[in-house]
Amino acid sequence: METFNLDPRQLARIEAVHGGFLYQHLYAAACLFRASRVGLTRVVVENDEDVELVRHDERIYAQIKKRSANLIFSDIEDALERFVAIRAEHVEGRRQGACRFAIVSNSAPGPDLSKRLTSSDWPSDVMLLYPESATTDVVLPQPLVTIEGIFEDCRAAAENLPFSVLAPETLVWKLVGRVMAASGGVEPNPNHAFAVADLPSLFEQLVIQLQDFPAPPLRYRPQVSEPSLTGKQRVRLIVGFSGAGKTSWVSQTALHATDRLAYYDVVDISGPALASAIARELAARMYGARGGKLGEILLPGASGTEILFAIGCHLAEDQLTATVVLDNAHRVPSADLVSLVGASEQLRFVLLAQPGQSVARIEATVGIKAEPLVGWSNETAAAEGAAVGCRGSYADYERLLQLTGGLPLYVQNALKIASESYDGDLSRLVDALEERTHVVETAQELILVDIFDALNDTARQVIAALSLSDVPLTQTEAAGVLKRSFDLEPAATAAAFRRLRSSGAIQIFGVDRFKIHDAMRPLGRAYLDESGGEHLHKAREAIRDLLIATLPQENDRQRVFLLLRMFVALGNIKPLVEMATDELFHELGYMDEIAEFLTAAAQSEEVSAEDRFWALDGLVFAHFKAGDEACIEEKLDRMEELVRKKKLGLQERLAVGMKRMVFAARAQDATTVRAIMRDLSRVLPQTPQYLRIARYNYAHAMYELGLMNECVTITLDLVSEYYGVLGLTINDVMAQNPDKIYSLLKDGEDHTDDLKHLADALDLQSKAVKAMGNFPGLGPIHAMKFYSMAQSLDSFVRVGQELVDDFIGRNDYIGARDVIERNLMPTIVGLKLAGQIIPVRSKYAVVLAYCGEIDEAEAEMARLLPYESGLDEQGQLELQAQRALIAYLRENPPPPQWEMPLKLSDHQNKP
Structure with missing residues (x-):
């Protein structure tokens, strides 16, 4: 799913209703295709019943049902009551001819309904047709399980009609459109009826309407929010x-x-x-x-x-x-x-x-x-990539969409190049495109070069300099970048902006923000490279300085990513090292952007010892978060060597000591943990801030050693202290959203670090409590609130996923679903956390299965299948395990949904 629905349960209900109508319309089309052969004179839709088949001597009334589970009696009880009234109309002569009735279902009857079908009081003139039923009827088509199945049945029937100029699937969809219009009483069938004698001319009319249209693609994939052909506007x-x-x-x-x-x-x-x-x-x-x-x-x-x-x-x-x-x-x-x-x-x-x-x-x-037309979504591009043998992660496809603007032809062409020239590895192709090292010219470059070449020098320079920015800029910001990059004056840039806007090369956002269209940016970047290194360097510096100046007011995630890229491209080591030592920097998910750069900086003798140390510190922190133990010890050794040989200060000594202590705890080396803590205690500044951080690290070490009681004791004290630092009480947080809690914080201070540390303490305490076999209460939920307030997104998502597992473990599937729908998915989609999309969506599919929505769960996993080959081995195994779990839950339903005790429920409902 590319955009997450605010109420997926409502969306599922809507999809089920419309899927039922589509199945019904396709079934009516199947009746029309065989109408002449079985002696029908008319086919009526949405009258007394869903479909009515009229012959010279009888009328068959059919109720069509599409269900994801077995058909049950309550599904058809109303229809059976209507059959009684209709039967009376025929018996009393108000309707001519005989009558009989049919329930047509895509699913088999359940045990109770099956028993009723064989009972003596089941009406003899009512038949039940379903895919595996022994009962058949020459007039009524045999139903199929899926919409795809009944469509294929109709397509095969259309293939036998004498209209070779038109694809049979085209004729099917046109006929279904006519059925839908007739169901609504719309011309040219306002009486809901199709006369069989008129069908040849109807088929011919549909063919004439479409034979001059270009043939649709064999595999059409819809674009994001694409318009319908007809709308309110004439x-x-x-x-x-x-x-x-x-x-x-x-x-x-x-x-x-x-x-x-x-x-x-x-x-x-x-x-x-x-x-x-x-x-x-x-x-x-x-x-x-x-x-x-x-x-x-x-x-x-x-x-x-x-x-x-x-x-x-x-x-x-x-x-x-x-x-x-x-x-x-x-x-x-x-x-x-x-x-x-x-x-x-x-x-x-x-x-x-x-x-x-x-x-x-x-x-x-x-x-x-x-x-x-705004192009394909990530999911659509991934489905196309999988079809042509490409492997790529969600993030790889996101990069491809940025390079191509998501325009279908450009995406398809790039995927074809990846398949044929890069062994299907999409990551390699997008790396080459971004670095301008690809050797096969893309269709995008060939098609758009004419538009680009038709522009004057000023317009091309505007596209070139601004092609480095993938975030919208104001006209004033863009003019400043262009002045430094190509010495363009404001009047000239304004004229170029107007021309580029009319050419479609600029995308407008809001009132006065714009950026170069993604599809045009590769051409602009090529022009910038050809203009010489001086212009490229100036453009990067201009964008970097602009972002540094505006970030305090425009603290936008995408602007931070762009600033990081400018730092890396310009070789600005100091700010990157400073950011790498900031916990929030890691929490925002930026580390992957600069890990390679930091690795090179940590090994370079040209970089100061202090900067090398902090580059290593940032890398070690990232390894801890990723659980990558193999790389930690070597880097800790190098950090200690720098402290010793270069005589670095107390900050560096404390940093490496804290990480060495946690690393030793993970190795179950309790002696080393306590020795390190004693050493650090002798040099640790006796300030509350330093002491809280040291105590947290010690509590973390106790958790790793399995000493849960000690961990809980320390974290309980830390939580209480951080509440005091923030000016909060537990009652301020209970049942309150983060925006309400913000207003209660102490004035005049930046509380970001304290909010993060409070969340860490709550999270660690909850883990220790669970490890002891106890229920952590509201600890994880409150941790999520504080992580959200601190913008610690990585931890927010991690704790949210663990909380989902906790809810499932307590059989509270509705609560698990609520965490994903209300908290995790809106955050991930809204902030474009590409690396988290697949894990959370796959977990969501499992939760749907626990909620009994197996079809929806399998459909979600099917949408994720194109990404599977682009995941690492662990990610692939995780998806496969979740797919297997969903299949297991289909055959072995989970325990019933947990219900709140009645007394507690009554208490909560009191005013």
């Missing part, structure tokens, strides 16, 4: 670069539209001739086989707009509309489009265009606003 403008998938989108969405449709590529039609050319073709297509109507429309000497007006009048008589798709509309003068689209209210228009100044003129003259 005239719409869909915009995207070449490669954005406009033609694929329109050919695919046309399959599901119920309107009359026509497609024209207007690239070679001159503006003045546009209305006449389209009007005459449209008239011939829509009315060429309808007697004298074509002659009424194509009156001698009639202009294009007059013909379109006449077409509109006949559509109005039939209470219909038609949608005309104009591809390459940016090639047509906007004034000619105005006369075309204004000819009739019954004609709708969809204009497909590439960004440029012509789009701005169309927006202004026609009075519409462009709708961009």
